[in-house]
Amino acid sequence: MAGLTELIFDGQLYGAVAIQKAAYRAMHAFTLDLKVDGDNILCTLVGNITTEQEAFERAVEEFRKDVLDYQLRAQLQVETAPIRNLIIGLAFSNARLNPSE
Amino acid sequence: MSKFQGLDAYTRSAKYELLPFKFDRLEGDNYVITNMTGEYLEVAKPELHVLLAKNLATEHPLFASLRAKHFIRYADEQAPLDLLALKLRTRLSRLTGFTSLHIFVVTLRCDHSCPYCQVSRQMDGETSFDMTSDMADKALDFVFRSPNPAIKIEFQGGEPLLNFEVVRYVVEAAKRRNLEEKRDLEFVIATTLSLLTDDVLAFCHEHDIILSTSLDGPADLHNANRPRVGRDSFERFEAGLAKARNVLGVDKVSALMTTTDKSLPRVREIIDEYVRLGFNGIFLRALSPYGFAIKTRKFMTYDTERWLEFYKEGLAYILELNKAGIPFVEHYASLILKKMLTSNDPGYVDLMNPAGAGIAAIVFNYDGSVYASDESRMLAEMGDQTFRLGNILTDSYEDIILSDVLLDALEQSFTLSAPMCSDCAFEPYCGAEPVFHHAIFKDVLGRKAESSFCKRNMSIFKHLIGLMKSDTSTRRLFMQWANAC
Numbered sequence: 001m002a003g004l005t006e007l008i009f010d011g012q013l014y015g016a017v018a019i020q021k022a023a024y025r026a027m028h029a030f031t032l033d034l035k036v037d038g039d040n041i042l043c044t045l046v047g048n049i050t051t052e053q054e055a056f057e058r059a060v061e062e063f064r065k066d067v068l069d070y071q072l073r074a075q076l077q078v079e080t081a082p083i084r085n086l087i088i089g090l091a092f093s094n095a096r097l098n099p100s101e
Numbered sequence: 102m103s104k105f106q107g108l109d110a111y112t113r114s115a116k117y118e119l120l121p122f123k124f125d126r127l128e129g130d131n132y133v134i135t136n137m138t139g140e141y142l143e144v145a146k147p148e149l150h151v152l153l154a155k156n157l158a159t160e161h162p163l164f165a166s167l168r169a170k171h172f173i174r175y176a177d178e179q180a181p182l183d184l185l186a187l188k189l190r191t192r193l194s195r196l197t198g199f200t201s202l203h204i205f206v207v208t209l210r211c212d213h214s215c216p217y218c219q220v221s222r223q224m225d226g227e228t229s230f231d232m233t234s235d236m237a238d239k240a241l242d243f244v245f246r247s248p249n250p251a252i253k254i255e256f257q258g259g260e261p262l263l264n265f266e267v268v269r270y271v272v273e274a275a276k277r278r279n280l281e282e283k284r285d286l287e288f289v290i291a292t293t294l295s296l297l298t299d300d301v302l303a304f305c306h307e308h309d310i311i312l313s314t315s316l317d318g319p320a321d322l323h324n325a326n327r328p329r330v331g332r333d334s335f336e337r338f339e340a341g342l343a344k345a346r347n348v349l350g351v352d353k354v355s356a357l358m359t360t361t362d363k364s365l366p367r368v369r370e371i372i373d374e375y376v377r378l379g380f381n382g383i384f385l386r387a388l389s390p391y392g393f394a395i396k397t398r399k400f401m402t403y404d405t406e407r408w409l410e411f412y413k414e415g416l417a418y419i420l421e422l423n424k425a426g427i428p429f430v431e432h433y434a435s436l437i438l439k440k441m442l443t444s445n446d447p448g449y450v451d452l453m454n455p456a457g458a459g460i461a462a463i464v465f466n467y468d469g470s471v472y473a474s475d476e477s478r479m480l481a482e483m484g485d486q487t488f489r490l491g492n493i494l495t496d497s498y499e500d501i502i503l504s505d506v507l508l509d510a511l512e513q514s515f516t517l518s519a520p521m522c523s524d525c526a527f528e529p530y531c532g533a534e535p536v537f538h539h540a541i542f543k544d545v546l547g548r549k550a551e552s553s554f555c556k557r558n559m560s561i562f563k564h565l566i567g568l569m570k571s572d573t574s575t576r577r578l579f580m581q582w583a584n585a586c
Contacts, residue, residue, distance in 0.1 A: 021520070021521075021524065024520055024521060024550060025521055025550050026550065027548060027550045027551060028550050028551045065126065069124070069125075069126070070524065072124075072150075072153055073123070073124070073524050075153070076119065076121075076122070076153060077121075079119055080119055080120060080121040080122075081121075083118075083120060083121060083182070084121040084137070086182060087121070087137060087182055087185045087186050087189065088186075088189070090182060090183065090186035091185075091186040091187070091189040091190040091193075092190070
């Protein structure tokens with residue numbers, strides 16, 4: 001029988017996108033049903049038919065770590081986006097992609 | 102009075118700023134962080150959180166490395182941005198060159214009947230599967246439209262020596278054209294060496310042609326992988342190798358192995374055979390999912406985990422050999438290490454983003470069809486024409502290079518905007534591989550969480566980082582591999 005687990009994340013601390021990204025990474029083991037209920041984000045994780053119980057439990061543990069990682073990544077990306085754009089601008093500002101120029 | 106100011110004068114009171122980087126978990130609580138140009142550091146989880154909160158003390162052992170590798174800067178520093186931009190531009194400089202590798206499939210005929218073969222096998226005498234000189238002329242028109250100053254023409258088959266007249270024709274015609282074009286022109290023939298003759302070798306010597314051949318391991322394994330009439334593929338290979346090296350020089354003959362399920366328990370023997378025959382390295386390749394490999398379901402029984410064991414065992418053995426004084430390289434690792442430890446891109450098509458299909462390599466089939474990559478024509482031989490870009494008899498260079506088929510595949514598979522890849526710390530080392538993912542998922546992007554390409558490469562990236570951390574002599578050796586020409 002496929003595994004089944006429910007998790008609740010605090011919507012003030014975690015974004016739905018971070019949870020979705022973590023679930024995408026775990027799709028080899030389970031699928032996610034996501035629901036927002038007030039300040040809470042409710043997650044129902046349903047193991048794939050081919051996922052053994054032990055593998056499912058390991059995947060859930062990884063998922064919890066991934067949610068935190070993706071949340072931090074999102075914060076880092078927002079904070080560093082202007083610098084990233086500046087670096088890309090510097091890198092290609094004189095790229096001479098057109099040899100006739 | 103001292104000529105120098107005290108240390109206090111150099112201490113900054115301002116907080117550092119974060120530069121763009123990505124992170125991913127390694128084993129346990131450790132993380133790898135990579136910047137936009139692939140430089141990396143390993144940090145423990147608590148350190149990562151302190152770093153992100155901008156609370157890492159300047160005295161912390163990581164602080165200097167983080168500044169040196171451009172993960173952090175002080176707000177008034179411009180140099181880290183200039184250096185990151187320069188390194189980024191260096192890594193992507195291959196894009197301005199555009200297509201370099203041009204593959205001419207001069208015949209589908211072959212004297213071997215390998216069960217895993219990636220293209221249909223045809224009878225030795227059936228010339229309707231040969232490229233004609235008219236077709237070759239059209240292909241050469243296309244080749245010299247590429248703006249790349251370095252042009253490599255590789256002859257493939259089938260067995261290209263079965264249509265050597267066209268090989269000869271293309272080499273001579275290309276060199277004539279190059280008197281005006283003045284490109285850095287290079288020729289390679291991919292051959293099993295089974296049909297090598299003195300005439301062929303004399304021609305190769307005269308035109309500085311490199312031979313890229315196949316060696317799958319010891320004689321019994323090689324012959325089992327590569328059946329031919331007479332069951333003498335290995336014997337012909339060994340004799341041809343000696344003859345070719347004698348005429349062309351040792352460095353003009355390279356070998357590639359094909360991994361099959363029979364290879365998996367025998368990686369040490371395979372490496373020993375390469376050492377015995379005087380090769381200075383091996384490319385431990387994964388089985389491709391194209392051609393008969395899928396048709397015969399060989400690929401389906403082929404487990405990525407098992408292949409990773411094979412690869413890691415082989416790499417460990419190669420490290421042992423090096424420590425015992427036998428210099429020997431694993432070429433896939435060296436390609437990745439070049440990406441990890443230098444600012445250069447080795448230009449390996451499978452590990453490119455944007456994908457190398459069409460814009461790094463392009464294939465002219467015997468019938469004039471143009472494909473985005475060698476794998477694309479293998480797919481076409483299985484009935485899937487998705488990556489057929491056009492035909493050199495009817496379509497112009499612009500029609501083919503600007504075709505929606507090619508541009509859509511490049512754009513849709515771009516890893517910096519792909520789910521999972523765009524957040525992945527290993528993205529600077531990896532590739533888009535639209536053709537592989539299309540073959541497996543019928544979608545150029547594919548679901549990376551279920552992709553054996555992703556699983557295989559992530560595991561190798563982590564393994565290489567772990568090896569470098571565990572042993573300084575391995576790190577030194579890997580630095581040599583990364584910086585080899």
